[in-house]
Amino acid sequence: MSSIPGVTSVGVVGAGLMGTGIAQVCLQAGYDVVVFDSNPEAVLRADARIKKVLGDGFAGGSLVLANFMGELADCELIIEAVFERRDVKQAALKELGQIAPNSILASNTSTLSITDLASVTPDPRKVAGAHFFSPVPKMKALEVVRALTTSDETIALLIAFGASIGKDTFVAPDQAGFLINRTLIPFMINCINEWVALRGSMTMEQFDQAYKNALGHPMGPLTLADLVGLDVLTDAADSMWQQTRRPDHVCPEIIRQMVASGWLGRKSKKGFYTYPAKS
Numbered sequence: 001m002s003s004i005p006g007v008t009s010v011g012v013v014g015a016g017l018m019g020t021g022i023a024q025v026c027l028q029a030g031y032d033v034v035v036f037d038s039n040p041e042a043v044l045r046a047d048a049r050i051k052k053v054l055g056d057g058f059a060g061g062s063l064v065l066a067n068f069m070g071e072l073a074d075c076e077l078i079i080e081a082v083f084e085r086r087d088v089k090q091a092a093l094k095e096l097g098q099i100a101p102n103s104i105l106a107s108n109t110s111t112l113s114i115t116d117l118a119s120v121t122p123d124p125r126k127v128a129g130a131h132f133f134s135p136v137p138k139m140k141a142l143e144v145v146r147a148l149t150t151s152d153e154t155i156a157l158l159i160a161f162g163a164s165i166g167k168d169t170f171v172a173p174d175q176a177g178f179l180i181n182r183t184l185i186p187f188m189i190n191c192i193n194e195w196v197a198l199r200g201s202m203t204m205e206q207f208d209q210a211y212k213n214a215l216g217h218p219m220g221p222l223t224l225a226d227l228v229g230l231d232v233l234t235d236a237a238d239s240m241w242q243q244t245r246r247p248d249h250v251c252p253e254i255i256r257q258m259v260a261s262g263w264l265g266r267k268s269k270k271g272f273y274t275y276p277a278k279s
């Protein structure tokens, strides 16, 4: 893996689960990485996590922890991984487009329309989706999403970038959920609704195990929902429902209640399952 022509430095905005993983794989591929998050604690957590994984003798790219978004101005490629909310993403992308007018802007959105996000930027030709999968260092796929306005050059750069960080890239259309989440989110929603209907007759472990055994999946749907984050799942379902009004895109009530209780899944140590403090 090595960096591609024209990109030496990658900016990552949003240093949560996904931003941290994206920063890590970019560093490992030799890119210099600048990470910004509106929550300074998230940047520090990302730094600690990346250093722990990469170890002391790491000889890849350098990591800069930014205090302001303006510090990403020299990054030729900027990947946005902030909350899955249209207003938050549009504000971030608009500002990035002003700060770094020549840079390619890629959104890691799971479900929001890239064309709509790109429309607020100064040059929508330079905006596309770069949808990574969790956990980023392990999952091989990178879904590049072409907006109505994305240029061929932008798509080509993201395909080359994906290869440079060891990902197999495919180009998906700009529709709610693109390719993978268009099918995965309804699957998770259906499973959670079935779990609610069955509650009492099967344990969570039995429910998850049934899917693992029957489908060969590495984890059951409730474990997956905890890993994705119940807040992220809510936002994703809401955004897909806004776009499609399909009944299988309606976020289950139980998920809203769990999120309201601070049960966000693995990241809060409590979701469907309870996780040890140091997991």
Ligand SMILES: NC(=O)c1ccc[n+]([C@@H]2O[C@H](COP(=O)([O-])OP(=O)(O)OC[C@H]3O[C@@H](n4cnc5c(N)ncnc54)[C@H](O)[C@@H]3O)[C@@H](O)[C@H]2O)c1
Pocket: 013, 014, 015, 016, 017, 018, 019, 036, 037, 038, 039, 042, 081, 082, 083, 084, 085, 088, 092, 108, 109, 110, 111, 131, 132, 133, 134, 227, 228, 229, 232, 236
């Ligand atoms: N969790 C998953 O499995 C998964 C998979 C693929 C894509 N995604 C997408 O990736 C994005 C991030 O998801 P996540 O799971 O990392 O969420 P997360 O909650 O772990 O992290 C989001 C981070 O963005 C930061 N943030 C919010 N607004 C910001 C702003 N305006 N400027 C800078 N930072 C800001 C938050 O402080 C937080 O640290 C979402 O769009 C989500 O849909 C998530």
